[in-house]
Amino acid sequence: MTTVQSAPDVDVLDRVTPARPSAPTKPSRRREPRGFRPDIEGLRAIAVVLVVLYHAHLAFPGGYVGVDVFFVISGFLITRHLVKAISRNGIRALPAFYGGRVRRLLPAAAVVVVATVVAARLWAPVLSVPGIATDAVYSTFYGLNYRLAALGTDYQHMGAAASPLQHFWSLGVEEQFYLLWPLLIVVLMVVARRRAHQVLVAVVVTVVAVSGWYSVTVTEHSAPWAYFSLHTRAWELGLGALVALTARSLTAVPQRIRGGAAVLGLAAILLAGLTYTDSTPFPGYAAWLPVGGTALVIAAGCGTRVGAERLLSEPLMQCLGRVSYSWYLWHWPMLVIIPMGLGHQLGWIERAGVVWLSLVAALLSYVLVEQPTRTLRLPSVAWLGVGAGLSAAIVAASVVVLAFPPSSTGNGAAVTLAASDSATSTVPAVMRDAIAAGTKTTQAPRNLTPRPAAAADSLPGDRGTGCHAEFTQVQQGACVFGDASAKRTVVLFGDSHMEQWLPAFVAAADRDHWRVVSWTKSACPAAAITVRNSSLQRTYTECDQWRRQTIARIGALQPDLVLVSQSETVVPGDVSPEDFAAATATTVSRIKAATDGEVAYLQDIPIPGKNLPECVASNLDAVDSCTYRAGKAYSYPHRHAAIAPAMKALSVRTIDTQPWFCTASECPPVVGNVLVYRDDSHMTVPYSTWLAPLARSVLQTTKG
Structure with missing residues (x-):
């Protein structure tokens, strides 16, 4: 779940294509899209609250759709940022982009993963520890989503205790998207040149259509692979990217229509969170409600402020939006490991207490980790080196736990189980x-x-x-x-x-x-x-x-x-x-x-x-x-x-x-x-x- 915020932006692809001589026309009603988007910060707050309360079994039986909200936001912001950077610097923008991803995401994630592995070694059930350490390695390289997809189709793992790192699957989907998407944009902008905008829009529409089709068909046959895979989730990020590519045109839409779209979008997100359950086939067709709702809210805010932004811009919403990444990282490990340490399942009051405790951890993580690393000025190549070092530290911690797991060998005297040689209908x-x-x-x-x-x-x-x-x-x-x-x-x-x-x-x-x-x-x-x-x-x-x-x-x-x-x-x-x-x-x-x-x-x-x-x-x-x-x-x-x-x-x-x-x-x-x-x-x-x-x-x- 990415919470990057871009600098003020315009529809760069419209500027890249040289202007053609034309007859005088009426002044355009289109304006430049806004830079900082407080409504998006508020959307992050809604998304993380949905996810956290769902995981805590306190509210929103369909709160897992908060992850889909994050996917659309990420697709919008990343595409907007990439198009601007690549139009200015070409392929040289890629090292800066990947270095920025490391700086933004990895330090906080590394702290959570290492802390979770250590806590699991101390308090998790003995047989769960190796699996958690293995999950940590997959999380480090953003591949946990496919590990979970494989385990989800394995009958032997049905009913197994949830991993405290399971929520890293969504980061895996996003990082896999980030690995491929910038390269595709560079190639299209170099090859298409004058028609870069039209070609990129066509490609995004194709990605949304094909991935959306896979989402529906794979959900019908193998829900775990549909839920965790990039090819069934790419359309959600792609829809956000499509909004980014059409942002300048969206500014010409009358404010009244955009205001209604924003309200409708928020209602769609909340409706999904309130009415969906774990038995809802997902993503499939059901994902269109929260994903489409998020796209509507983002699209509505591309022009002047609309009424729904008043709610999304409230100070509390802005605060929760800023710490949403850290809160997402911390809440799930704490909900899983704290009951292990206490030795019993938590009641709703205790789960509510863990939610507040995880928010405190998120605030501390934001102040002590996210903010300092975000403002730390290092060359992009250096950040890539930092990323390699942090990944190595996580792998080292996991390897130590795997090499020295808790003992599961008994201390009692060796015995031999006596067997019977007779065949009888009663137990010999x-x-x-x-x-x-x-x-x-x-x-x-x-x-x-x-x-x-x-x-x-x-x-x-x-x-x-x-x-x-x-x-x-x-x-x-x-x-x-x-x-x-x-x-x-x-x-x-x-x-x-x-x-x-x-x-x-x-x-x-x-x-x-x-x-x-x-x-x-x-x-x-x-x-x-x-x-x-x-x-x-x-x-x-x-x-x-x-x-x-x-x-x-x-x-x-x-x-x-x-x-x-x-x-x-x-x-x-x-x-x-x-x-x-x-x-x-x-x-x-x-x-x-x-x-x-x-x-x-x-x-x-x-x-x-x-x-x-x-x-x-x-x-x-x-x-x-x-x-x-x-x-x-x-x-x-x-x-x-x-x-x-x-x-x-x-x-x-x-x-x-x-x-x-x-x-x-x-x-x-x-x-x-x-x-x-x-x-x-x-x-x-x-x-x-x-x-x-x-x-x-x-x-x-x-x-x-």
């Missing part, structure tokens, strides 16, 4: 005793596997093969595991809560000569319910399509056994237990109708309700504090209870998995030397493999 005594012993474990064993820091990577062997379909994937291969030449076949059907059983059933299949076919899909319930994918921010049509196609493939395969399982939390909470069970029964009935083999339902595993690897890593000498009650093992207990009767009505065998994880009263996070969960709802590969004897019992009791 040796396994039952190990689970009970886990509830009494206090110190994490030093040979704990996987280590909490590596738990997230404890994924079944089908990952990366296309056999576990990600969000937009529908087609899958044969996906054969276990004994490929075996005569008997079992199909695993469901979402990632079915996929996590793959290691157990592959181990069982190897012993009893079964072939395992695994067809699963991320966040796609087995129940015949159309769901909304929160990551894609749209209806999950691929899930319905995959479910239909896979049932047809099961019918063609005619396996001996189809095992169905699913997460009970993917389906929205407003779906009743009865409707969930009925929708599950619908799918199971379709599978039964498609195959002559047996169908069995594997109940969902107990859900801890918290990230257990993180809990264990933070309590290595008190892992029993991470034990959770068996009576609270399911987020939707009534939904869970409704499944068994529905399956019984279909004569479908139902397997209760809770005793495989819990005693009658408690569920441990560590059993023997094995970490049970890789996150807050999926078991690790070693634990799944340990349950192979119970998986064998499922195969051996299959009829036929």
